[in-house]
Amino acid sequence: MRYVLIGLCVASCAVFAQRRQRDFSPNPLARNPAAVAAGQKLFTNACGGCHGMAGEGARGPNLADGVRIRRSGARQLFNVVKQGVPGSDMPAFNLPDEKIWQVLAFVQSLSAPAIENPAPGDAEAGRQLFFGSAGCAHCHAVLGQGGFLGPDLSNAGEAHSVKQLRQALLDTKSHSIAGWEGATVVTTRGETIAGVARNHTNYSIQLVDAKGDLHLLTMDQVRHIAWHDGSIMPADYAARLTKVEIENVLAYLSRRAVRPEAPITAANAPMQGRPPE
Secondary structure (H helix, E strand, O other): OHHHHHHHHHHHHHHHHHHHHHHOOOOOOOOOHHHHHHHHHHHHHHOHHHHOOOOOOOOOOOOOOOHHHHOOOHHHHHHHHHHOOOOOOOOOOOOOHHHHHHHHHHHHHHHOOHHHOOOOOOHHHHHHHHHOOOOHHHOOEEOOEEOOOOOOOOOHHHHOOHHHHHHHHHOHHHOOOOOOEEEEEEEOOOOEEEEEEEEEOOOEEEEEOOOOOEEEEEHHHEEEEEEOOOOOOOOOHHHHOOHHHHHHHHHHHHOOOOOOOOOOOOOOOOOOOOOOO
16 A cells, blocks of 8 residues: 555656646747737737736736736746636637737736846947946946945846836836935034945944945944935936937846856747647
């Protein structure tokens, strides 16, 4: 009996592994710019009325935050579009398989790391802006080059979607990252220190100034703290930079990854048709 149970367990694990592999097989058109563009048009016409034109959600669920998409495999998403969801408002779409994969390529691109769907634009021109006239490097560093008052962006393309990078650049007042709040401290000795508070409790504050120096102060050494209202990011990039320059900066940031992007080979190049079962 013990051997029978072991055999059943092994067989069940094998079946589960096969199903897992099948369910999470990749979208054959993922990271294909032409497919993403085609999928956006299809999504706008067929899905935007319920899910929002940018997948932000309306009558249907939000597809842009990535939570629902990351929890499902490409094949599962394909079946939802192809077959619909019984008992819900999600209908079945009688589209050719390639069209469905295009729609999913667009949906997946909404929340995918930027390195997987780099923003269009001239990345080299964006690099020159980042370290030049745009002034990004005054606060941010990439691979050890730049300032200390903002988060390191060496892995920006791996850690954020293009949408998140765009929002961080153009909608700076909507958020403030914990550990990067701007503050000016006046000590009991009359010294003024401006920078970002990397940590702050009722007992102490750790402040990094523009030179990258760390100031560790207990609260009995602090006379006053003036907190910056919102993000310390400049709020005028939309006016200061042209649309082309904004796209170029985003193109540069979207390609920043500590883990290099794997080169496209015969083994991982985008396929046509359906993924293997």
